[in-house]
Amino acid sequence: MKAERWEGVYSFEDSPFIMEILTELRDERTGPIAFRKGLVKLGRYMAYELTKTMETERVPVKTPLEETEGVIVRDRRNVVIITVLRAAIPLMEGLIKVLDHARVGIVSASRGKAPKFEIEMNYVKIPEIRPEDTVIIADPMIATGSTLIKVIDEVKRYGKPKRLVVVGVLAAPEGIERVKKAHPEVEMFVAKVDRELNDKGYILPGLGDAGDRAFGAPIKL
Numbered sequence: 001m002k003a004e005r006w007e008g009v010y011s012f013e014d015s016p017f018i019m020e021i022l023t024e025l026r027d028e029r030t031g032p033i034a035f036r037k038g039l040v041k042l043g044r045y046m047a048y049e050l051t052k053t054m055e056t057e058r059v060p061v062k063t064p065l066e067e068t069e070g071v072i073v074r075d076r077r078n079v080v081i082i083t084v085l086r087a088a089i090p091l092m093e094g095l096i097k098v099l100d101h102a103r104v105g106i107v108s109a110s111r112g113k114a115p116k117f118e119i120e121m122n123y124v125k126i127p128e129i130r131p132e133d134t135v136i137i138a139d140p141m142i143a144t145g146s147t148l149i150k151v152i153d154e155v156k157r158y159g160k161p162k163r164l165v166v167v168g169v170l171a172a173p174e175g176i177e178r179v180k181k182a183h184p185e186v187e188m189f190v191a192k193v194d195r196e197l198n199d200k201g202y203i204l205p206g207l208g209d210a211g212d213r214a215f216g217a218p219i220k221l
């Protein structure tokens with residue numbers, strides 16, 4: 001895990017396994033089945049990395065032979081995962097394999113076209129957020145940051161957690177800047193910080209439209 005140039009922002013370029021998964025996700029030849037599987041794998045591995053930043057507790061444990069000392073990851077018991085539709089569905093599936101006690105919130109967020117990138121958010125189901133909770137917002141792409149800012153604004157209405165963490169695949173520097181400006185306390189864990197955005201708001205080199213790659217492009221009726 002590598003600290004980025006923004007406080008509380010981390011990437012995983014030093015993890016060959018995460019970089020291999022990212023490479024497969026980027027590859028235009030990767031179809032939806034492998035793309036979804038890649039997101040699940042990445043979610044699981046990033047959750048495992050996240051547990052290294054969580055509070056632990058030493059506990060007594062009795063083996064069949066004698067008593068010894070064990071460990072529990074205390075914070076793992078108090079997790080809320082917020083899944084940002086659509087592309088975060090497989091990412092959440094991976095995260096919850098490690099963070100299996102998690103309560104889950106679902107929000108829809110659909111980004112409009114450039115240059116306004118208005119966010120439509122019309123489905124919001126979020127559980128109560130308690131002071132001991134680590135809230136993990138799962139969204140694979142942080143591009144302009146507009147989606148994330150709107151989701152965090154909404155999440156904060158449900159309570160003040162111990163930690164507010166974003167788990168994503170790729171982030172653009174512009175998006176990180178905007179999110180950190182709006183919500184400085186947010187921590188961000190992404191596989192990689194990419195170069196820039198193009199004029200349509202896509203991350204470069206990126207992986208394309210994460211929702212479409214995972215589930216197929218929707219049609220307008």
Ligand SMILES: O=P(O)(O)OC[C@H]1O[C@H](OP(=O)(O)OP(=O)(O)O)[C@H](O)[C@@H]1O
Nearest residue numbers: 086087110111142143144145146147211
């Ligand atoms: O940082 P931003 O510029 O706001 O863009 C990022 C958002 O774009 C994608 O969602 P999209 O709106 O394409 O919805 P989808 O997952 O349904 O395709 C992605 O999953 C993020 O939620």
Ligand SMILES: O=c1cc[nH]c(=O)[nH]1
Nearest residue numbers: 143202203208209210
């Ligand atoms: O590159 C991008 C930017 C926003 N949303 C995506 O799915 N991909």
Ligand SMILES: [Mg+2]
Nearest residue numbers: 209210211212
């Ligand atoms: Mg999309």
